Structure formats: C-alpha cells, structure tokens
Amino acid sequence: MAAKKILGLGVVVVFLGGCQSWQFRDIEKLPPTAAIPEVSEPGKVDVWYFDGISGNNVQSMIDAEKFPDSPDEITELNQLRRAANRANNYGTLIRGYLEPPATGEYTFYIAGDDETQLWLSPSQSPEDIVRIASTMATPLDNFTRYSSQTSGIHYLEAGQKYYFELRHKEGGWDDHFTVAWSGPGLNQQVIDGPFLHSFAQTTPGTQPELTTEEAYELGYRLGFFDGEKGLSYNAQYPPLDEDGDGLYDNWEIYYGLDPTDPTDAMSDTDGDLLTALDEFWARTDPNLADTDGDGIPDGYEYAYGLDPTDPTDASRDLDGDGYSVLEEYLAGTNPLDPEDFPAPEATYQPGYVGQYFTGVNFDSFVYTQRDTAINFNWGSGSPSANMPNNNFSIRWQGWFTPPHTEGTREYTFATRTDDGVRLFLDGNLVINQWKNQSATTYTSTASLPAEIPVAVTMEYFESGWDASASLVISDTATGQSLNPENVVQALSLDSTSSDSSLNDGIDDLYKLRYGLPLLQPVADQVFNDSGITVLQAYQSGLHPYTLETVSEPDAPVTSEPSDNGASAGSVTLSWTPPLTRVDGSSISLSEISGYLINYGQAPTNMPQILEVPAGTTEARIEGLSSGDWYFTIRVIDTNGLSSEPSDPVQYSVQ
Known part of the structure; x- marks a missing residue:
C-alpha cells in the first residue's frame, strides 16, 4: 500500500510494502496514524492504557469501543515489566519489536494479573502475529502456575526485528505483568531496553520502495553530494542507511547526526520547521534555518512552494500585491493572498x-x-x-x-x-x-x-x-x-x-x-476663519490653518533652509518626496531615481546644480558667499523623467 507521509511542512512520498492491519479485526479499527510515531526508537516501547473497562479478560478490552483508537494514557517502558499497581478496570496494549542478541532458539515466559497474553510475529509484519503464551492471574514474576505461561521454541536471527504485542486486562485488586525469555547465552531474564524497539508507522530497518526514476534521481543526488563534500561514494543499492530512517549514512555523518539512531530523522536542530528527513529531500542544511541566506527560513519557503536553496526567489511577488515574499514573511502576511499584505510602517x-x-x-x-x-x-x-x-x-x-x-x-x-x-x-x-x-x-x-x-x-x-x-x-x-x-x-x-x-x-x-x-487635544479646535475644526480639515484633506488642499504635489515639498548651527556660508535643505505625478497617478519611493537641486543668487538665475541620490531627504550645501540665495528641487524618476521645479525658497547668508 502506498502511503503519503507528511513531515514538518514538506511532503515526502514513501512507499511501504504491504498494508499493516490487526489480525482478526476489521481494518477500519486501525489506530489513527497520528497517534503512532513516525519512526521506531530503540531501547523502549510505548504502553497504551484503556481505562474504565470492567472484566478480567483481554477480550473485554478488545470489544470496548475505545480500543484501539482512543487510549486514555500513553506512557513508555524500557523493559517488559510493570510491577506497581496502577488502577482497576483497565486494559493494556504494548506493541513493538524484539531484536535478539544472537541467532538461535528462544523460549518466552509470561506472568500477570489479571489475564495477560503475548503475541509474536515471525517477521516485522503485524499481520502474521500469533499468540505464543498466556495466563490468568499469577503472583508477580511467577512463570510456573500454568503451563500456558511458557511458549514453544522460536528460532530467531540476530540483527532481525520481530513484531510483538502484549495484551493485558486488569479487573480488580493487584495488577502487574512481566515478559521474560531465555536463549543462546541468556538465562531466563526480563526482556529489557537493549532488545526493544518501539512500534512506528515506518518499521525499523526497512528501505522505501522507489520507482526507477526516483532511484536514478536518488543515486545521482547521493553521488553529487559525496563528490561535493569530498566523501567516498558507495554505489550499493539501496543506499547505506544503517538505522533505516530514510537518511543516507554519509549525509547523517556530514551534518552531525547519528547513522545508528533512527529517531534523529524527526529532529529539527535548526528550528526551521523541517525535520532532518525533510531537509534531506529538500537538499537543505539541517543545521541552518536559512540555507540560501535570503532571510526566509527553509520551512517557510518549502511551505509556499519556493526553493530554499535559491536566494533569488525572496524578491518574487507571488500574489501580485506589490510586496516581495521576504517583505510578507517579515510582516507575517500571507504571500499567496493579495488581500493580505504588510501595512505601511512609519519611519x-x-x-x-x-x-x-x-x-x-x-x-x-x-x-x-x-x-x-x-x-x-x-x-x-x-x-x-x-x-x-x-x-x-x-x-x-x-x-x-x-x-x-x-x-x-x-x-x-x-x-x-x-x-x-x-x-x-x-x-x-x-x-x-x-x-x-x-x-x-x-x-x-x-x-x-x-x-x-x-x-x-x-x-x-x-x-x-x-x-x-x-x-x-x-x-x-x-x-x-x-x-x-x-x-x-x-x-x-x-x-x-x-x-x-x-x-x-x-x-x-x-x-x-x-x-x-x-x-494636546486639538481635534475640535479651529485655526481658520471658516469654522472648520482640525478633525474636519483632516478628514477633508485640507490644511487646518489655510484650508488649502494638502494632497501630495508632483514636486517635492521643501522646508525652509536652516543653518542647523552650521558655520556661515553653509545651508541645509530638507524636503518631502512626492506621492503623485502631475497627472494624479501615484509614484512609489522605489520609482524615484534621485533629485536635482538648482541654486543661485537670483530666483531667475540658478545655474549651480547638486545631484542627490534617492532615499535622501536632506542635503547640505557649503561655500556660499554672503547675500541672498535661492533654491529649487526636481524629482527624477527611474525612467529619467523630471518633475517641474519646486517653488524657489530663499536663504540669506550673513
């Protein structure tokens, strides 16, 4: 069955061989995948508890409506033993994988209170499990009350993983369970962490099945990666992946991950909302939140269909609202929604x-x-x-x-x-x-x-x-x-x-x-002879004193020159850039190429010119002789068009 796996913000297609299902149970009752970890972890198992179920028999747990989709509590154990009393009227389900330390014949032993069952598969597949041991109530760690507590002999291979289930039901009074085994070099002992792996959607040690095209692409990518990083390429197929987490071993080693730890495939060390597995397929650096250095985290780019290895796409305007992806990211707006754009900021x-x-x-x-x-x-x-x-x-x-x-x-x-x-x-x-x-x-x-x-x-x-x-x-x-x-x-x-x-x-x-x-509150005050309040003037786009229209003109608004405490013979000019053209159409600051200041000692003769770059609203002119000086300014847009000069302003140099 092909399954699509959502990892972080990216989507990776992984093909799993065979559908996983429960024996003797309708497939519709499979646990929700959201409750099952993505990757198996060594050294532990997950324990699911189902509370409020009466009866002493495992079947009463299986028949409960909440089983197996809705456990009331999920905990972890690092051995197949729980000695402390937990509660009354509940059921326990443990699923995971056993990994024997040596090849040979193994015998399993089970104890519990009340009914306890051990199920084992001859492979990693849950479909093939069979019950190998069971018991009704026994004292803690007592494996000899019933003959059914001891399994037959099972031949297991070292390094292979075998799916198992522990099913346990408690009615009242004491409650506990224990699973032990014996085998090559092992006396009877509780099965603990070194031999356990938790159950997961992806079974440990499996390789995803790829199409021919995907296999070729992966091969070329891994060869390029090894060559780029100066590593020794191994051409074997499937690619080296010791822990079966979908990550190429050389890639894990290069980026500081552990090729023997399958859990690090789900890690996000750089906090960019992409897991290591996502980063592997996206060709990004799992230790850099922004691989291409364009100011946008990899996860954000991946989520909105951008390339986290291409720094040029930060300047793209995906929704045509006039703002780049970088501007939308910084403002927290949606780069795909033209109605959601950054609010203009005061400077x-x-x-x-x-x-x-x-x-x-x-x-x-x-x-x-x-x-x-x-x-x-x-x-x-x-x-x-x-x-x-x-x-x-x-x-x-x-x-x-x-x-x-x-x-x-x-x-x-x-x-x-x-x-x-x-x-x-x-x-x-x-x-x-x-x-x-x-x-x-x-x-x-x-x-x-x-x-x-x-x-x-x-x-x-x-x-x-x-x-x-x-x-x-x-x-x-x-x-x-x-x-x-x-x-x-x-x-x-x-x-x-x-x-x-x-x-x-x-x-x-x-x-x-x-x-x-x-x-100071002035909204209701009047500063003109027509009785128009400040608020009324503002709402009408009028000057509160003169009632002239104050919409932006096509030439810059210049302030009176000031010496700002400078030495004699110098002057500082400041102005406000226009927001409209002569025909009333708008002009953005990005369309302004610069300014030309003309000045001289007569309003009709200003031969001297000063060029000022865009983004500047102030200029200082020095070396002026005594007397009256006049100044005008023009806007030059990015197409080379010039505005009309502003009205001349005068300054007297002492």
Whole structure:
C-alpha cells in the first residue's frame, strides 16, 4: 500500500510494502496514524492504557469501543515489566519489536494479573502475529502456575526485528505483568531496553520502495553530494542507511547526526520547521534555518512552494500585491493572498520636528522642518527669511529613549531660552516659564524606565531683541550630556504612514506637517476663519490653518533652509518626496531615481546644480558667499523623467 507521509511542512512520498492491519479485526479499527510515531526508537516501547473497562479478560478490552483508537494514557517502558499497581478496570496494549542478541532458539515466559497474553510475529509484519503464551492471574514474576505461561521454541536471527504485542486486562485488586525469555547465552531474564524497539508507522530497518526514476534521481543526488563534500561514494543499492530512517549514512555523518539512531530523522536542530528527513529531500542544511541566506527560513519557503536553496526567489511577488515574499514573511502576511499584505510602517529620523509660527502664541503657521538638535542662537536675526526677527514662536517635538538598559534612571532636562519656554514630558507640563526674559536656564528631572520612549515637546516664543533656544538632556547621576542624535528621534516628514499618538482620529504625520501638537487635544479646535475644526480639515484633506488642499504635489515639498548651527556660508535643505505625478497617478519611493537641486543668487538665475541620490531627504550645501540665495528641487524618476521645479525658497547668508 502506498502511503503519503507528511513531515514538518514538506511532503515526502514513501512507499511501504504491504498494508499493516490487526489480525482478526476489521481494518477500519486501525489506530489513527497520528497517534503512532513516525519512526521506531530503540531501547523502549510505548504502553497504551484503556481505562474504565470492567472484566478480567483481554477480550473485554478488545470489544470496548475505545480500543484501539482512543487510549486514555500513553506512557513508555524500557523493559517488559510493570510491577506497581496502577488502577482497576483497565486494559493494556504494548506493541513493538524484539531484536535478539544472537541467532538461535528462544523460549518466552509470561506472568500477570489479571489475564495477560503475548503475541509474536515471525517477521516485522503485524499481520502474521500469533499468540505464543498466556495466563490468568499469577503472583508477580511467577512463570510456573500454568503451563500456558511458557511458549514453544522460536528460532530467531540476530540483527532481525520481530513484531510483538502484549495484551493485558486488569479487573480488580493487584495488577502487574512481566515478559521474560531465555536463549543462546541468556538465562531466563526480563526482556529489557537493549532488545526493544518501539512500534512506528515506518518499521525499523526497512528501505522505501522507489520507482526507477526516483532511484536514478536518488543515486545521482547521493553521488553529487559525496563528490561535493569530498566523501567516498558507495554505489550499493539501496543506499547505506544503517538505522533505516530514510537518511543516507554519509549525509547523517556530514551534518552531525547519528547513522545508528533512527529517531534523529524527526529532529529539527535548526528550528526551521523541517525535520532532518525533510531537509534531506529538500537538499537543505539541517543545521541552518536559512540555507540560501535570503532571510526566509527553509520551512517557510518549502511551505509556499519556493526553493530554499535559491536566494533569488525572496524578491518574487507571488500574489501580485506589490510586496516581495521576504517583505510578507517579515510582516507575517500571507504571500499567496493579495488581500493580505504588510501595512505601511512609519519611519523615524534622529532629532526633532520643529514647527515655526509668526506671533508669540503660535498665531500663524509658516513651515515645518527637521532639527537634529535644539541649539539655536539667532541674536537679533530670525530662523529664516520667511520668519520675522521678533514675535515668533516654535514648537519642537520628538521622542527621547532613555539609553540605560535596565531598571530606572534619573535624567535632567535643561532649557535655556530668550524669551519664554514650556517643556512637556509625555504631555505633562514640567517647565512653565512663558514670559519675556533674557537667556535663562530652567531644569526638571525625571526618573525613567529603561529604553521606553518618552514624548518631549518644547514650546518657545521670541518677543524682541536677542533670540535663543536650547534643550540639553543629561544623565543626572553623571552629569553627562547626551547627544540628541543618539537618543531622540521624530517621525520623518516623508514617512508614508503613521499612527495617532492621541487616538483622536488624526494621524501624527498630519499634525507634524501642519503645525499641530501631538499630545494636546486639538481635534475640535479651529485655526481658520471658516469654522472648520482640525478633525474636519483632516478628514477633508485640507490644511487646518489655510484650508488649502494638502494632497501630495508632483514636486517635492521643501522646508525652509536652516543653518542647523552650521558655520556661515553653509545651508541645509530638507524636503518631502512626492506621492503623485502631475497627472494624479501615484509614484512609489522605489520609482524615484534621485533629485536635482538648482541654486543661485537670483530666483531667475540658478545655474549651480547638486545631484542627490534617492532615499535622501536632506542635503547640505557649503561655500556660499554672503547675500541672498535661492533654491529649487526636481524629482527624477527611474525612467529619467523630471518633475517641474519646486517653488524657489530663499536663504540669506550673513
């Protein structure tokens, strides 16, 4: 009978000679294969107990509805003897294989309470078993009460395995069973571990029957394996397989398995959900979870019809949803279901997002930019050409991750501003000095758990005269200042998605881009003259202040240039990549080849060009002479097409 065997996530077709069945019993009552081990193991037998069956006779167990499909308990024994009382009204079934130590004549002895029977086959086949000894209740290990306790003489060959069954039924009072034998060089003794093998779906020592084509393929594969690994090839057929587990001995030795242990065929040493037998047929390494090094475990590739020895298939898109198999694996989605694909992930960059306003109380939003640190001294000037020298305000937002790795630790947050300042940690106001003042330092300490991000919001206004603002975070115990680029990050302004930190129905990306606080409730507030709330504007795709449409344009959105504390004559430009083309069709980040920045000292004359590669949203230009400079940027796609230039932005070099 041909049987298909499911191993791990792979399918291996194995042909078994003859159908296994129970003598005197309908084949429909075979035990479910799921309850029978795949491979026989030496040194033990499995014991099946069937509880709640009255009577003293084995036949009452056989007639029970639960027999043999539904044992109540399965345990192991390393000898054919159980001396301790277990219970009343139950039956016992042991199946396995005997392997005699020497060739010759053997006699078997049985004792038990209550009825106990020993059945033996002249081969490994369960179909040929016959009863060779039996007894009703006897004292423990007493083999002489009845003549039926002693078998006839059986000629057995060393190295061969013989199928046997022990059937036992207990009614009440004492319960036990023992099987002993005698033979060449053996005095009467209990049959124990060295001569026992557990029953399994695949009998020990058998070789699968292969078709001619399969045999040729196996031969070529084994010859190639031996040649590739520099091993001595043995051309005998069937291939060398001492323990009969279906694994070529040279293969087992090379990969550190035991060619005398049939149980290791079911091992999964690399945790890729493929057994060693699966790995043998899949031509993968049983000690490497990812044989081809493409980032996807062998078992996952095998399950979804990929080749675990081919690293190029990780980039395939099996369901046409725009995501590769590797992306789907990492996201935990189904690579064969186009409706199940990875959710876009928010991207973060070091530093803060700064929102710049005119007015001392965030009156009119001007622009947003990324600031790697809050450390500015504008003197009597302004943050940019589009900002006034006086009467402006800024809100910086980011996430501080405490760098210690365990427990809690105290950190000091020190602001120094001219003029007013407010500092929030996770939305809680910890510094509140919203007033006109010369440059003044204020501090607040917080005991924070390890590696858990804390929202940091610093609000600042400048009224007149000098303007400066800084925030320093330090370890309170050591006094060491922390580099904000290492411990602070903010949502990237060109991220394709984000969550809502406040769960108010408005995502963080919209708030950062259009001048709104992340952790202050603003959904019902109005920042325009038409009475449109922030939530309404967001839902309609409008700017909350101007009510202009904020769908992505075909050219990059540029932020105002910033010197970021750099030396005179240099400027940093940042921008947001487009998500649509001129005709309104979408453009993915993978379709962008790079950017071209034109700049010069007149809005109509920008002859200087800087090329910037894709994946970059910031560029630094140095060596600028004093005076006004103008900048535009264009997108170049992978087909060489160029967008229209963005609107010019201006920066004054002092």
